Amino acid sequence: MHMKILAIETSCDDTAVALIECATKSCTGAVKNAYPHVLASVTASQIPLHRRYGGVVPEIAARAHAETLLPVIRETFNKAGFAVKSAFHDRDVLCKPPIDGIAVTSGPGLVTSLWVGVTAARTLAWLWKKPIYGVNHIIGHVFSSCIERPLPQFPALALVVSGGHTELLWLSTTDKWKKIGSTRDDAAGEAFDKCAKLINLPYPGGPEIARLGAMGKRDAINFPRPMINDSSYDFSFSGLKTSVRILIEKERTCGKYLSTRRKRDICASYEQAIVDVLVHKTMRAAKKLKPKTILLGGGVAANDHLRSTLAASFAAQPRISLFLPEKKFTMDNAAMIGAAACIAGKRFKINWRKLAAKPNFEVE
Ligand code: KG4
Ligand code: ZN
Numbered sequence: 001m002h003m004k005i006l007a008i009e010t011s012c013d014d015t016a017v018a019l020i021e022c023a024t025k026s027c028t029g030a031v032k033n034a035y036p037h038v039l040a041s042v043t044a045s046q047i048p049l050h051r052r053y054g055g056v057v058p059e060i061a062a063r064a065h066a067e068t069l070l071p072v073i074r075e076t077f078n079k080a081g082f083a084v085k086s087a088f089h090d091r092d093v094l095c096k097p098p099i100d101g102i103a104v105t106s107g108p109g110l111v112t113s114l115w116v117g118v119t120a121a122r123t124l125a126w127l128w129k130k131p132i133y134g135v136n137h138i139i140g141h142v143f144s145s146c147i148e149r150p151l152p153q154f155p156a157l158a159l160v161v162s163g164g165h166t167e168l169l170w171l172s173t174t175d176k177w178k179k180i181g182s183t184r185d186d187a188a189g190e191a192f193d194k195c196a197k198l199i200n201l202p203y204p205g206g207p208e209i210a211r212l213g214a215m216g217k218r219d220a221i222n223f224p225r226p227m228i229n230d231s232s233y234d235f236s237f238s239g240l241k242t243s244v245r246i247l248i249e250k251e252r253t254c255g256k257y258l259s260t261r262r263k264r265d266i267c268a269s270y271e272q273a274i275v276d277v278l279v280h281k282t283m284r285a286a287k288k289l290k291p292k293t294i295l296l297g298g299g300v301a302a303n304d305h306l307r308s309t310l311a312a313s314f315a316a317q318p319r320i321s322l323f324l325p326e327k328k329f330t331m332d333n334a335a336m337i338g339a340a341a342c343i344a345g346k347r348f349k350i351n352w353r354k355l356a357a358k359p360n361f362e363v364e
Contacts, residue, residue: 003100004039006076006124007338008069010117011109011137012163013046013056014331015068017076019099020338034174036147036339040079043333044068051203055193062112069120096128103341103348106134107361108164114357125352133341133348134355137332138165138363139177141297143343144336145323151343152293152323159282161306162298162332163189163204166278168233168285169363171295175344179363180285181233188274189300191237195244195270199263209267210303216261216268221247223273228280235277244270275306279313286320295323302330 002021009016018041022034046064050056082097104121107114118134125132142158151174158169158177166188168181186194189206196205201212224243226236244266251258258266278300286294294314300306307324314322329336341348 003342004098005101005103005133005338005341006073006097006099007103007135007334007341008073008117008121009105009137009140009332009334009337010065010069010113011105011107012113012332013050013061013064014043014333015046015065015072016041016043016332016334017069017072018042018334018338019076019080019082020335020342022339022342033151034146034339034342035150036143036335036342038147038335038338040076041333041335042072042076042079044072047204054197054203056110058110058112061110062116065113065116069116073120099128099130101131101133101341101345102128103133103135103337104355105137105140105337106348106355107137107358109137109357109359111357111359114359118355118357122352122355131349132352132355133345134350134358135337135340135348136361136363137337138167138169139344140336140340141165141301142169142171142177142295143339144297144301144329144333145295145325146343147326147329147335147339149323152295152321154293155289155291156293156295157282157286157289157291158295158297159278160298161188161278161296161300163187163193165298166235166237167363168282170289170291175347177363181235181281183235183237184227185236185238186241188235188237188278189298191241191274192271192300194241195267198245198248199258199266204299206300206303209271210305212264213267213271213305216264216266218268218272220265221269223269225273225277225280228277233281233285235281237274237277240270240273271303271305275303275309278306279309282310283313286314286317291320293321293323297325297330297336299331301325302327
């Protein structure tokens with residue numbers, strides 16, 4: 001038996017919708033192998049709207065979601081070949097699409113952005129009489145590496161690195177998890193974005209730092225590796241951000257022109273410091289807790305240097321499988337929200353009346 005889920009993600013600045021097909025639960029209630037398969041996935045990026053401000057403006061993001069969401073839902077149905085073009089059309093409004101549920105990001109995220117997706121999902125669930133899943137965005141990132149493939153073996157250790165979060169999670173099974181470490185200040189993606197802003201690279205900064213860094217010397221500057229030897233699984237990136245700011249200000253006040261070569265070296269060394277901390281902490285947690293799988297997720301998971309360093313580190317651990325998400329599922333997308341509803345539906349199923357935007361939705 002397979003079920004089809006319409007998934008909606010509007011937690012920040014991407015209006016994303018996907019249609020996911022996955023195996024239903026066995027008679028014991030356990031998900032044997034969800035194998036989330038993407039029938040269609042559409043993302044309307046708002047990056048051009050926010051670029052001139054150097055970051056996301058919540059008011060602009062929410063308005064853009066409200067304007068874009070229904071057309072993106074319609075486009076997703078069309079792309080998947082579902083004949084429901086008239087689903088939002090006046091008198092055909094009750095025509096039910098052939099889906100078995102609606103998944104939506106309930107949080108964490110920007111409250112005004114979240115409300116747009118949540119309100120649309122609640123309305124459609126009521127209209128079409130479908131069950132609804134209020135999915136945690138971070139758990140969505142965790143399961144982004146499980147799309148189009150068999151489920152991993154548990155227990156699993158997940159590293160989620162995005163613009164708003166840097167977390168290590170322990171998953172004893174598909175729907176039992178706890179946070180074992182998180183950032184005490186800035187997230188890794190935020191550290192990339194802030195460094196990019198300092199050297200006048202466009203938003204989002206992560207891909208730009210990676211592009212320049214690939215041409216620079218990784219040991220040109222010895223940036224600090226905050227908390228790398230701390231016994232906790234927590235992270236901290238604000239000190240690193242301060243050190244790059246001081247370096248750039250010093251070079252500018254000394255009248256030094258920040259040459260392309262110097263920018264490349266700064267990016268390469270900065271990226272190396274972030275990757276060192278992320279990989280070192282994940283490795284230490286893995287050695288202590290002995291998971292069967294490592295799951296990587298979040299926008300920063302698109303970073304080639306992080307992916308190859310993790311792969312090289314875990315190649316020496318044959319008992320641990322490393323699940324890297326396909327790059328198209330690293331940045332915010334709705335396929336991962338649908339996948340999380342498929343794999344951990346029990347945790348997220350909720351009455352549509354009770355579904356709300358939860359900007360501080362904790363992983364617990
Ligand atoms: O997961 P995501 O799309 O949004 C949040 O949930 O925050 O992550 C966005 C973050 C941004 O900070 C962006 O700079 C970073 O992911 N990012 C990268 C790369 N691609 C995106 N960071 C480093 N290297 C990349 N290639
Ligand atoms: Zn995200």
